[in-house]
Amino acid sequence: MELISIGEAARRLHLNTSALRYYEERGLVRPATRHAGKRMYGRTELRRIVLVSLMQRLGVRLDTAAAVMDESGEQWRSVVRGQIDDLNALIERAQGARKFLSAALTCPADHPTSECPHLVGVLDRLFTGGTFEELAEQHSGDQDPPNTGCR
Numbered sequence: 001m002e003l004i005s006i007g008e009a010a011r012r013l014h015l016n017t018s019a020l021r022y023y024e025e026r027g028l029v030r031p032a033t034r035h036a037g038k039r040m041y042g043r044t045e046l047r048r049i050v051l052v053s054l055m056q057r058l059g060v061r062l063d064t065a066a067a068v069m070d071e072s073g074e075q076w077r078s079v080v081r082g083q084i085d086d087l088n089a090l091i092e093r094a095q096g097a098r099k100f101l102s103a104a105l106t107c108p109a110d111h112p113t114s115e116c117p118h119l120v121g122v123l124d125r126l127f128t129g130g131t132f133e134e135l136a137e138q139h140s141g142d143q144d145p146p147n148t149g150c151r
Contacts, residue, residue: 003032003040013049020049028052028066096136 010017020039023029029048031039041049048069055065060083067079109115113123122135 001043003035003042004046005035006031006039006041009041009046009049013046013053015049015053019053023049023052026062026066028062028069 004012006017006020009015010020020029024031024039029041029045029052032042032045033040051069052062052065055068056062064079064083067076070076071079104112104116104119107116107119112119114120125135126132
């Protein structure tokens with residue numbers, strides 16, 4: 001494959017040239033060469049750009065992409081394991097948020113923070129020293145949102 005300019009690379013990969021310059025600034029991708037002052041990329045560099053772009057679109061830290069591309073086998077695997085742990089924690093928090101909001105929707109009260117016995121109870125427990133972890137533990141087996149007790 002011939003070398004292509006930064007503009008052509010950006011066009012083919014549906015990126016802005018500023019993204020490619022940022023990746024270079026971060027040390028993630030370097031042009032194969034420069035021709036008349038323009039950055040030129042070959043297949044190897046384009047693969048790196050695609051990987052970085054993919055990771056970024058998936059919400060994966062750019063440091064993780066750098067590790068996958070540049071670190072030894074065990075080092076990058078360790079970084080990826082850490083990223084997976086972070087994603088699992090994020091998923092758990094998101095599921096908790098979904099469960100909480102789904103339960104809130106079952107409340108017919110117009111002003112749930114003052115009229116919903118369930119929500120008032122939860123807020124009071126947190127206010128008096130209860131923890132999010134304790135609340136999560138209480139509802140850990142719930143598949144459906146708990147009845148709010150408002151009805």
